[in-house]
Amino acid sequence: MTKSVFIDGEHGTTGLQIAERLAARDDINLLSLAMEDRRDNEKRAAMLRDADIAILCLPDDAAREAVALAEGSGTRFIDASTAHRIADGWVYGFAESEPGQREKIIHAQNVTNPGCYSTGAIALLRPLTLAGLLPSTYPVTINAVSGYSGGGKQMIAQMEDATRDDAIEAPYFAYALSLKHKHVPEIKVRSGLTLDPIFTPNVGRFAQGMLVNIPLHADAMNGASRETIHQALAAHYAGQDIVEIVPNDVTDGLARIDPTEMAGTDRMKLYVCAREDGKQINLIASLDNLGKGASGAAVQNLNLMLQA
Numbered sequence: 001m002t003k004s005v006f007i008d009g010e011h012g013t014t015g016l017q018i019a020e021r022l023a024a025r026d027d028i029n030l031l032s033l034a035m036e037d038r039r040d041n042e043k044r045a046a047m048l049r050d051a052d053i054a055i056l057c058l059p060d061d062a063a064r065e066a067v068a069l070a071e072g073s074g075t076r077f078i079d080a081s082t083a084h085r086i087a088d089g090w091v092y093g094f095a096e097s098e099p100g101q102r103e104k105i106i107h108a109q110n111v112t113n114p115g116c117y118s119t120g121a122i123a124l125l126r127p128l129t130l131a132g133l134l135p136s137t138y139p140v141t142i143n144a145v146s147g148y149s150g151g152g153k154q155m156i157a158q159m160e161d162a163t164r165d166d167a168i169e170a171p172y173f174a175y176a177l178s179l180k181h182k183h184v185p186e187i188k189v190r191s192g193l194t195l196d197p198i199f200t201p202n203v204g205r206f207a208q209g210m211l212v213n214i215p216l217h218a219d220a221m222n223g224a225s226r227e228t229i230h231q232a233l234a235a236h237y238a239g240q241d242i243v244e245i246v247p248n249d250v251t252d253g254l255a256r257i258d259p260t261e262m263a264g265t266d267r268m269k270l271y272v273c274a275r276e277d278g279k280q281i282n283l284i285a286s287l288d289n290l291g292k293g294a295s296g297a298a299v300q301n302l303n304l305m306l307q308a
């Protein structure tokens, strides 16, 4: 049976990419608001209430408002914003993150889509805390670089239009310098950590793509080695085809990893790099911030919810 889907924020960066992915689907009736009506709350409310599933591609406050506008209608939600990432009553929309998570998403009323950096970090960390290789008390550090589309319409304009007053000229820049980033609570909770991870994000002059690095000292882990970490990741992701664990001999043959290598895909690669003596390990997740990091993940969650 055809289901109605409304993307609130369909004219934004994440929304547009979801609409593109759904355009050719004949099992979905895509409800749409004209660009000029995107902030008309009466029209939004009607769409939100009519939809079987609404996908929110909005700033956090507007996402909370959308949920309120549809109250009592029975509409199921996928929220791409940060508003509900650790909220009660919302299922975490990362099907591969926990045993049984896929089934929870299928039957969920409300699904919160993970953050882009969070997807890479949790993909690396959660299998290791579940396997007991990474103590929950480990002081985790996360260093990452994102394509500039991660900053939405505004950052895209700042990076692409040099005539703007607020144009960004840098080829690469660090931000969240006060170590306060909206993904930290989500990464901590969803990875099973007790300390806030130290998160240092960066943006590069490329539109889409992302690398998330997590350096670890093997001696400070529970008897972990490069091999046991690789085995734990491979066992955790067995039987699915979205997260790929790169074989260690392939990683050893690489001179560099291009942050745009996964751009345009909805998949993610995980690498386990190590010093020759095995004492220092660097885990790397490579994904498209708008693929598995946002729009691709939202469509994956939609497909699961449509199975209910």
Ligand SMILES: NC(=O)C1=CN([C@@H]2O[C@H](COP(=O)(O)OP(=O)(O)OC[C@H]3O[C@@H](n4cnc5c(N)ncnc54)[C@H](OP(=O)(O)O)[C@@H]3O)[C@@H](O)[C@H]2O)C=CC1
Pocket: 008, 009, 010, 011, 012, 013, 014, 015, 038, 039, 040, 056, 057, 058, 059, 060, 062, 080, 081, 082, 114, 115, 116, 149, 150, 151, 152, 153, 154, 289, 290, 293, 294
């Ligand atoms: N870009 C990315 O890589 C990722 C984004 N996300 C999340 O997805 C959400 C959307 O991000 P993104 O697509 O990048 O952002 P954009 O700024 O590109 O798009 C947001 C859209 O929402 C519209 N909007 C803003 N406020 C309201 C409102 N009050 N009512 C109705 N519409 C509104 C905007 O309209 P207007 O043009 O008028 O501002 C715009 O069309 C955010 O929460 C973001 O954090 C999550 C993962 C990755």
Ligand SMILES: CC(=O)N[C@@H](CCC(=O)OP(=O)(O)O)C(=O)O
Pocket: 080, 081, 082, 114, 115, 116, 117, 146, 147, 148, 149, 150, 151, 152, 155, 182, 183, 201, 203
């Ligand atoms: C490059 C850039 O600015 N990235 C955004 C994160 C992307 C995003 O909006 O993510 P979530 O909705 O998943 O939180 C940021 O650091 O705030």
